[in-house]
Amino acid sequence: MARKFASVLGLGLVTAWLVGCEAPPQDGAGTQDAGSGRHSAEVFFNTTSFSLAGAGGHAFSADTGQLLISSDETGVFNAYRLDPETGTREALTQSTDNAVFAVSWFPADGRALVTMDEGGNELNHVYVRELDGTLTDLTPGENVKASFSGWSADGAQFWITTNERDPAAFDLYVYDADDYERALVFENADALAPAAISPDGRWLALERPRTSADSDILLVDLSSEDRTPRLITAHEGNIAYGVYTFTPDSEALVYATDEHGEWNQAWRYDIETGEQAPLIEAEWDVMYVAYSPSGRYRVSALNADGFTDVSILDEETGGELLLPASVPAGDLASVRFNPAETQVAFLVTSSTAPANVHWVDLRSGEHRQLTEALNPALDPEDLVEAQVVRFESFDGLEIPGILYRPHGASADNPVPALVLVHGGPGGQSRAGYSAMIQHLVNNGYAVYAANNRGSSGYGKTFFHMDDRRHGEEDLRDIVAAGDYLRAQDWVRDDAVGVIGGSYGGYITAAALAFHPEAFDVGINIFGVTNWVRTLQSIPPWWEAFREALYDEMGDPATDEERHRAISPLFHAQNIVKPLLVVQGANDPRVLQVESDELVEAVRANGVPVEYVIFPDEGHGFLRRENRITASNAYVAFLDRYLRGDAPEAAAE
Numbered sequence: 001m002a003r004k005f006a007s008v009l010g011l012g013l014v015t016a017w018l019v020g021c022e023a024p025p026q027d028g029a030g031t032q033d034a035g036s037g038r039h040s041a042e043v044f045f046n047t048t049s050f051s052l053a054g055a056g057g058h059a060f061s062a063d064t065g066q067l068l069i070s071s072d073e074t075g076v077f078n079a080y081r082l083d084p085e086t087g088t089r090e091a092l093t094q095s096t097d098n099a100v101f102a103v104s105w106f107p108a109d110g111r112a113l114v115t116m117d118e119g120g121n122e123l124n125h126v127y128v129r130e131l132d133g134t135l136t137d138l139t140p141g142e143n144v145k146a147s148f149s150g151w152s153a154d155g156a157q158f159w160i161t162t163n164e165r166d167p168a169a170f171d172l173y174v175y176d177a178d179d180y181e182r183a184l185v186f187e188n189a190d191a192l193a194p195a196a197i198s199p200d201g202r203w204l205a206l207e208r209p210r211t212s213a214d215s216d217i218l219l220v221d222l223s224s225e226d227r228t229p230r231l232i233t234a235h236e237g238n239i240a241y242g243v244y245t246f247t248p249d250s251e252a253l254v255y256a257t258d259e260h261g262e263w264n265q266a267w268r269y270d271i272e273t274g275e276q277a278p279l280i281e282a283e284w285d286v287m288y289v290a291y292s293p294s295g296r297y298r299v300s301a302l303n304a305d306g307f308t309d310v311s312i313l314d315e316e317t318g319g320e321l322l323l324p325a326s327v328p329a330g331d332l333a334s335v336r337f338n339p340a341e342t343q344v345a346f347l348v349t350s351s352t353a354p355a356n357v358h359w360v361d362l363r364s365g366e367h368r369q370l371t372e373a374l375n376p377a378l379d380p381e382d383l384v385e386a387q388v389v390r391f392e393s394f395d396g397l398e399i400p401g402i403l404y405r406p407h408g409a410s411a412d413n414p415v416p417a418l419v420l421v422h423g424g425p426g427g428q429s430r431a432g433y434s435a436m437i438q439h440l441v442n443n444g445y446a447v448y449a450a451n452n453r454g455s456s457g458y459g460k461t462f463f464h465m466d467d468r469r470h471g472e473e474d475l476r477d478i479v480a481a482g483d484y485l486r487a488q489d490w491v492r493d494d495a496v497g498v499i500g501g502s503y504g505g506y507i508t509a510a511a512l513a514f515h516p517e518a519f520d521v522g523i524n525i526f527g528v529t530n531w532v533r534t535l536q537s538i539p540p541w542w543e544a545f546r547e548a549l550y551d552e553m554g555d556p557a558t559d560e561e562r563h564r565a566i567s568p569l570f571h572a573q574n575i576v577k578p579l580l581v582v583q584g585a586n587d588p589r590v591l592q593v594e595s596d597e598l599v600e601a602v603r604a605n606g607v608p609v610e611y612v613i614f615p616d617e618g619h620g621f622l623r624r625e626n627r628i629t630a631s632n633a634y635v636a637f638l639d640r641y642l643r644g645d646a647p648e649a650a651a652e
């Protein structure tokens, strides 16, 4: 699939990137140019994040019809049951530190599968939440990373992948639903990436990325003695293949291919005959394809200019499943059917509405919104809508992005602004709700989430434009995005900063180091600062993607010179603008030392540098208190050094 390493760095995760150091102005304090009120980070982050279990599992409980969801209403993610009749929810787990995410109900009773790592170290284990509330760890072991892979059609067994045999390879085990006895069903000797299991348990689909432009799919027949993966995408040249799902009858694999043009299309591979046929062709990437339990409904989504365009096809009528008019406008997500396919649950979200859980009875058309995610202290009028805005970059290439313009920003009242850079390489800033962005905008900062060349979602030509050129044209696009903002009469041309997380943090630090006059401040959120070390120390469980990552970014064994040339750490003497660095101590992808060393080096320049470390977070911040601290730190830093609220502090 033409995605660089399973992009996780859209705005969803950006929302979680927050760090900080001191208290911000509280409600009513400070000034807001327009809009109905300026709010503290607490107000924005006291929205609740809801998500539905059940991708490959069961979101509806077979015995009670209750929904399995994750929520961070206590400040820490936990699993809950949500009653569609009453909208009441009950906590199934009570974690006060590590985030717990709901995975699936057991098909025949009230047990649930959940997953949790330790402090953001990404070593997730799979647990059973037993009927008495205790947790049984199905995948114990200090350095074990495991994930749920699906249920057998009869509900008697489920599959889990774990890297306990070899930290670099995920083997597949089948577990008995009654006593959790397990058996190895596939030893992953070549460290391929397990992607899907057919509902009848016979077929395992694996992905083998060679480069970000060229990947394959292999199938294993788990009913056969010979479990050698069989290549089903033999091809010449560069084609990116990826797995969406198996059909519910286990007869076909639905897969992504970019062979036929710019976009990822969905195709159907008939396992018995090997015949292939297009399923969904569009002028945007197909994001996913999924089915209701019997296969009557096919759910698919397009990544339409940063918005998620979901279709639910009723294969019985051949028409689109129309949801009641009372379902609010916004992007649908996580569409889940009950086993009888008489009810459907889903999330609805938009840039001005955090995701809420909705439920519809397909027979009566009755619709209920089951959650209220937005903090009631927030007036929706205080929020700003995402706008897709394109600009011409330094070489004439059109760059798309998502703009958030503060209420009241005008030529008479120009505002400071930030270019926000997503992670990756190859991620995309998308138009979803972000408490972090809304908090910044509410405090008078315009935010432009620019999708520099190399971003996903705009076709494969655009996607590959940054290959082995990182820190060059993609960075110049971000500099050009700053110029674009400065040219707007409603933006202060003396107050444009850059902010980003991970790869976006790299671009942020690189902008300050290689284009020292381009931005007035930078906020680097767990950004890569030293590619030599980062690429040498990637987590062992990235083995399936290592070759493709090294192909795209360069191999640290042979490309050290280039890696040094593009790494901000080795050019830190050029950084002369105020810098805020934020880091999770347990981050397994961008190690804390990356931030420690940049902070030390830039401080030696006598430049204002603020540094915040979260001891209990990894690559993305999950605890509400940390998100609030982070967001407060961003605004306090920007008030001081970008808006210029306290010039004496800037002179320190």
Ligand SMILES: CSCC[C@H](NC=O)C(=O)N[C@@H](Cc1ccccc1)C(=O)O
Binding pocket: 004, 005, 006, 007, 008, 009, 422, 423, 424, 425, 501, 502, 503, 504, 528, 534, 535, 538, 542, 545, 549, 589, 590
């Ligand atoms: C399995 S490939 C790793 C790249 C991955 N991309 C998207 O999720 C990722 O975690 N990228 C980081 C930056 C990074 C890139 C390469 C090595 C370490 C970190 C990110 O932007 O989140």
